[in-house]
Amino acid sequence: MKILVSALLVASAFAATKPGAVVNDGYGDFVYVPAGAFKMGDNFGEGHERERPVHNVTLDAYYIGKFEVTNGEWRKFRDDPGYDDPKYWPNKRPVPKDQVPYWTSAPNHGGGTPDSDNYPVMGINWDSAVAYCNWLSAKTGKKYRLPTEAEWEKAARGTDQRKYPWGNNIDHSYATYVSGPQFVTATATGVNQKGASPYGAQDMAGNVMEWCSDWYSKDYYAKSPVKNPKGPDTGAYRVVRGGTFFEEAFDLRSSRRTAAWPSFQAHRMTGFRAVREP
Template sequence: MTVRAGSIESQVEAGKKMIQVLENQFDKPRIVSLSDLTYRCKPKPQAAKPQTESDSITPDKKVFRDHLKDGSDGPEMVWIPAGRFRMGDIQEDGGSDEQPVHQVSVARFAMGRYEVTVGEFRRFVNATGYKTDAEKAGACWVWVGDSSGKNWRNLGFPQTDNHPVVCVIWNDAVAYAEWLSQQTGQQYRLPTEAEWEYAARAGTSSNYWWGNDIGSNKANCYKNYCGDHFKYTAPLGSFAANPFGLYDTVGNVCSFPCSKYEGKYNGKESECISQNSGSPRALRGGAWNNRPRYVRTASRNRSSHDYRSDDVGLRLARL
């Protein structure tokens, strides 16, 4: 086959021109769509950071009050978001009944923003004529002085309507919750032990929601161990709220959950027991007459259902 030199030269020249055209096109700015710009400006996805206790739940902090039949407001409640947490003596500073440390899932519920006040309990008593166990028995155990004749109305130390009601037993607390349910059309009850600790921890794993040291003027406990200067109970709201917006989950007065007390955690902490059960109950939160070790979030105390004392009050849950 005969190949002409002119043909080869012309093809080479044409190829050079094509290369130049392509180079010119790549040197020009490229017009892109807005979506293309958006995509190109997005940061590169990063690997998810390890989940901490506080990352596993998002505080709701929605405060509300149900209306009673007479149009007045019920106690302030706070929605607690659903979540999963470690329950028990995470810091290993407590007793054997705070073991084993285990994971618990909790559904969304509402918790009393404060412990039930003297004023709130008085409204229930005035509306129903209810008499507490201490009034019927003629005595309530008190830390100082004679227990005879003591009850929620008469403690031997000053209480205003804004102080937490005390000298109420488990059945008194249930009666108040049932009345509130009837008045509002909602379901009020004592929290399970798991609900109580979940709400009190508010996403933390430390001894107290603010850290492992009791600090000063953060809670009301025995003498001046907490630097609070209250001799007995403190008015509600005297200290900062935890991250869920709940007050006095550490000290002031302890309260009954609805669960049966067991010497080791075995699942009963997520259940309520019958009002007629004679099984032991737990007391949670610690009180004004307890040392710091006993007001830790994980701390538990065994009690009978009819235990009445000037350091025991109540805090309700609502579904």
């Protein structure tokens, strides 16, 4: 019996660490990205200088959110007494709940409106995204945090230098991005299942752009360490990735990088997804 139990535990552990394996601690699905190397940056030569040079990066294993953090998941934090606990917040300053824009915006499927649980929470600044991850760590006993820029890019495009999460061509069956003059906003998470990344992460192109943990520097790639790069030590802006529902296909490329002021909150195109350490 002991041998059987041991074998089952080993098999379970192996299954949990196969590429794309899913874990869920009660706050959404997270897919497994195995340790290893990939080439980071614009290998197509069509992006901005800040996306080059292409360079080798080696990362430890991690899990990343299968979906962007949804209104339903954010509401668990928003309604929890711990929301206002300064220990979760950068600089110990909680963002007042009524300061989060779009929460009551029905056209944007804000979390305070009916039938909105599966839409990505939007208008979230970097401080709030970090606070959510800290709170989630306390709730689960696991380490949750924002992805580094390198972790985000590997999870989005894998190791074969594809342009988008699914490959090198794009149309609206893969992602939510600008398509006309009509009112445009985010779609529910996972609607574009064809657009999954090699590890099974959804909506890593379009929908809402996503915060990373790194400070931003346009020249960082030229001096980035090979092993687990975490960005510059200081800066004025934090990295955001993934393009949005209001941008063209060019801006949805997995190598594309941009940045925003971390306290910036008024932008309805900004959301996030978390990383869970093994």
